[in-house]
Amino acid sequence: MDGDTLYSIGELARRTGLTVKTIRFYSDRGIVAPTDRSPVGYRLYSIDAVARLDLVRTLRELGLDLPTIRKVVDRELSLPEVAAAHAEALAAQIGVLRMRRAVLMTVAERGSTPEETELMHRLAKLSEDERRRLIGDFLDAVFGGFHAAPAFAGVMRSMTPDLPDNSEAEQVQAWVELAEMSLDPGFRAVMRRMAEDLAAEQTRRDMTGPRRDITAVVRDQVGPALAAGIDPASPQADPIVAAFTAHCAHLLGRPDDVEFRRRLATRLESVSDPRRERYLRLLAVVNGWPPPESLAPVFDWSVQALRVRTQR
Template sequence: MNERTSRQSHDQQPFVRASYSIGELARRTGLTVKKIRFYSDRGIVTPAERTPAGYRRYGPEAVARLALVRTLRELGLGLDVIRRVTNQELTLGQVAAEHAAALNAQISILRLRQAVLTAAAGREPTFEEMERMHQLATLSEAERRRLIGEFLDAVFDGRHTMSGRAGVRRSMTPELPDSPTQEQVEAWVELAEMSLDPGFRDVMRSLVEDHMADLPDGAGTPPRPDVVAVARELVQAAVSSGISPDSPQADPVVATLTTQCALAAGRTDDAQPHHWLLHRLEAASDPRRDRYFDRLAVINDWPAPEPLAPLIDWSVQALRARAAR
């Protein structure tokens, strides 16, 4: 047989397709024989043929197919979805998008659970308190809005549409994002619990009423500074300098404080501005007020507010000391 005849004879031989036994496939893929047999029985990877003795033989594409199956299983996909992918009924992009959405939902649930447990670990709650915390953390957006709406309705006494009140109400409204951080969830649970406390509602209602009383009545009248804001600005330097509220060094600060706050509130004719201002600042000194606005800033991703309590406490002590003289 010459070289040409030999080459023609070789070209005419049938192509022999590589195949693997289930054991060889296990060694190549790192999967167990039992697992491959399971996938094979489920129709996810099918043998290319069977030997006369009935043993399964798999083609080379089975290696890549099983590698894909293993990856998808590690990502948490179910066998029915994997079968649809391997049968090209679904694209990997479609599956990835759907599974990512499902994972986001699971992550949100886990974040809520973690936040509730973290908050509970720091306070040793009763069973009833634990149940309430969980309920508050898992409220829907509509339920959260309704809860806060009821709280703010009580605080504003149903008159939040009046001039000046709508803006104040908006500044007190928490807006938990769709994908909150653990810190935001913890802040929401705490703020929601505060909003359910009748005593805290009374405190906030008093603060809002006092604040609204400082606003001018006329629609065209320019707004006056808030009394608490004026006190904060005037007292900051004295507190930072370590001036005692009942010391003589505090006298000029208190005199300026009284005059400026009376001017801001439109009460320059008040015969006893010390008494009025003392009542006004005592109402604003409740530490829960600071806590509410701190939690609000966390939820809304606002800059942390400066605590008012130390400045208001200094002002209250200074006014009391002079009222007693």
């Protein structure tokens, strides 16, 4: 190909696939300047204009603005530096779009009111620091005053969501719902009661040495009965109830009487609150953890068994 050959704007359009109007637009802005003009004043371009226009088209398709493109093609800016900066900007835009999509999906699935939609939208727009402050406020409301206890440091870490920068839509949607839950005063009160029970249990454990917690006791002793299909109100359940209530009473340093069983039933009802399990499931999605085991059936069986025997 003859490097000295000059091309009219029409010929350049045929070689690049761009319209004459588009090439004239780029030419008027100095991005692809003509090399010369014909005797009658028509613009003429060298073969270099083809490569330049191909680069311009690529950069435009990638979303770069014209002033930046002009600096790139004129070598005033390094293309790798521009690409890195633009990729970073696109990542931020993608994050915003994921958040918006999560809100819209949640609204569609839940049939949210305008007020709920506004709240979810505000939660979705929070920065990373704002997200951390929101969850920090929730954890303070639940565990305030217990922070110094070693047992609670691990519990608080296990309750903390950490939405990754490259999160999937499912993670974003889970974060929005989880954040909304963390603002619910009723949910905070339920979680606070559980923290207080755990603190009392921890105090007893510190005095008597390491022991399994009540949740583990109930899960291990009631699980087989549930799997075997034993009715919690039946006589076959009596030895199972006697075993786990005796163990829990010993764990807490209380007599295994009717009043203790009533309190234990209330505590297990609190632990089995569906909002707590929902929070843990959402937390697993946000953090990319395996889904947690559902203990609701075990707790429900235990509560039914205790209620029947404390009403006699």
